[in-house]
Each structure stands twice: as C-alpha cells, then as structure tokens.
Amino acid sequence: MIKPVILSLSTWLILAACGPAPTESSAPPQPTTAADTSAVPDKSNSANSLDWAGEYKGVVPCADCEGIETSLTLNMDQSYQLSTLYLGKDATAFTQQGQFEWDANGSVIRLLNQKDGPALYKVGENQLIQLDMQGKVISGDLAENYKLNKQNKAEPSLTGVRWKLTEIMGQTTATTEPDLTPYLQFAEDGRVSGFAGCNQFTGAYETDGLRLTFKPMATTQKACLNASLEQQFLTTLQGVDNYSLNDSGLAFYKARTAALLRFSAVQP
Numbered sequence: 001m002i003k004p005v006i007l008s009l010s011t012w013l014i015l016a017a018c019g020p021a022p023t024e025s026s027a028p029p030q031p032t033t034a035a036d037t038s039a040v041p042d043k044s045n046s047a048n049s050l051d052w053a054g055e056y057k058g059v060v061p062c063a064d065c066e067g068i069e070t071s072l073t074l075n076m077d078q079s080y081q082l083s084t085l086y087l088g089k090d091a092t093a094f095t096q097q098g099q100f101e102w103d104a105n106g107s108v109i110r111l112l113n114q115k116d117g118p119a120l121y122k123v124g125e126n127q128l129i130q131l132d133m134q135g136k137v138i139s140g141d142l143a144e145n146y147k148l149n150k151q152n153k154a155e156p157s158l159t160g161v162r163w164k165l166t167e168i169m170g171q172t173t174a175t176t177e178p179d180l181t182p183y184l185q186f187a188e189d190g191r192v193s194g195f196a197g198c199n200q201f202t203g204a205y206e207t208d209g210l211r212l213t214f215k216p217m218a219t220t221q222k223a224c225l226n227a228s229l230e231q232q233f234l235t236t237l238q239g240v241d242n243y244s245l246n247d248s249g250l251a252f253y254k255a256r257t258a259a260l261l262r263f264s265a266v267q268p
Helices: 002-018 227-238
Strands: 054-060 068-074 079-086 094-102 108-111 120-124 127-130 147-150 162-168 183-186 191-195 200-208 211-214 242-246 249-253 261-266
Touching: 054 127, 162 227, 183 261, 211 242, 227 261
Parallel strands: none
Antiparallel strands: 054 068, 054 147, 068 079, 079 094, 094 108, 108 120, 120 127, 127 147, 162 183, 162 261, 183 191, 191 200, 200 211, 242 249, 249 261
C-alpha cells in the first residue's frame, strides 16, 4: 500500500507545478496621462536664434581713466575685431583680432587668446554683457555700464554692386593680366550673374536674413585655360548657405565654418 500513496503524492506535486504561480496583490492600475513636456529643454539659444553678427559699442568703467571706449565686432566665421580706447589717458586705440568660441549653452562667448582684458561676454538681443573673470554678471551701481549695444547702422546691400573675388578657401586670388578674376552681381528680382574666370554664368539665389543659397548655374561653354579656378569657384558657390556683409566686404560660409569665398565691392 505504500507505493500507491507515493504515486498519488508525486502526481499531486506535478499538477501543482503546472498551475498558476501565486501572486501578491497588485495596486490598482493608474490612469494614463499625457507626458509632461514642460521640463523638455528649449534647444534655441543665442548662438542659433539671435542675429548676433555685427558691431557692438559702449564705454565700460575704468579703474584709472574716464572709461574704456570699446568696439567689438563679431563675424559669422567666429572671428572678432576688438578696439579699446582709454579715455583721458591714451590718444590711440588698441586693436586686436582673433577667434571666439561659444560655451556649451550657446549663450556666452569667449574671446580666445585674450590675456589682458575681459574675454567673456553674454550675448543678448542686440547687446553684449561683459562678464567678470568667473563668467558672472557684474552687479552694483555700474552694472548697466558693462553693456555693449549693437550698432544699427545702414547695412551694405548685396544688389547694385559688382562683387569681385578676393579669396577662395582661404587662398588669396592671384592677379592676372588681363584681369580674369571671378565676380558676381545680385539683382533685386532674385537673379545672379557674373564671370567665373573664363565663362559667364547666370542663375537664381534666395535669401532669408543672413541665409543664402544658390540654384544651379547656367554657363557659356568656352574652352578655358583657367578651368580649375572656374570649376572650384562655381562648385563652392553651390555649397554656400549663409553670408556676412559689412564695411570690409562680402563673405560666404557653410554653417559656422571659415569663409569659403570673400569679395570686395567694385563699381560695375
């Protein structure tokens, strides 16, 4: 009689193992709600949403003079020109130039290789705020005097001027006789035309603020001894997506890279 009892017990254990495992009582399901997006960081910043390129001026406080007359120009290729004049002390302005970089948040620039003066500026709408050595906003009664304001002078125009190439991919354009330097001219109706070094070209362009793009160009078909420069010039034009235009001339860029092409203005 012992074997049947053992067999019955074994059968019961097998059936129990196949049954559903016991579970603890779970909390009642919570209603589903839409994801909270209020904490999603805004990716827009001074670097990508403000028209920051241009000249800024102001007179900042000075410990041993009447004030420091400051002019700081920021260019799209992240180069800068800085001029400082110590009022009541020096008759000649001190000028320097170099590159600047953005901080990780895209709100503060640092002037590189700047050792003797302020190097950090917070970029705001039409103004630069000079920061202290630790990158903090300067407070106190003179805080407002540490702001440089963007100059709203009349900007040069793309149209009505012949733009003669002076530099391509960082290389100065060689002078030739006769003059075969490429140039271009912009028309008000969105057309562009010019000379590429051997052939004439024509096409269309589009602008949106400082954004600039060119449509494919049509060219004449002359045989050219200067074909390498012409091909490089026309190919580089197709890669342009923004520009800067100031008293020093016209420059074309792709994103935030160094200038691809530089031009000087001449009368047609």
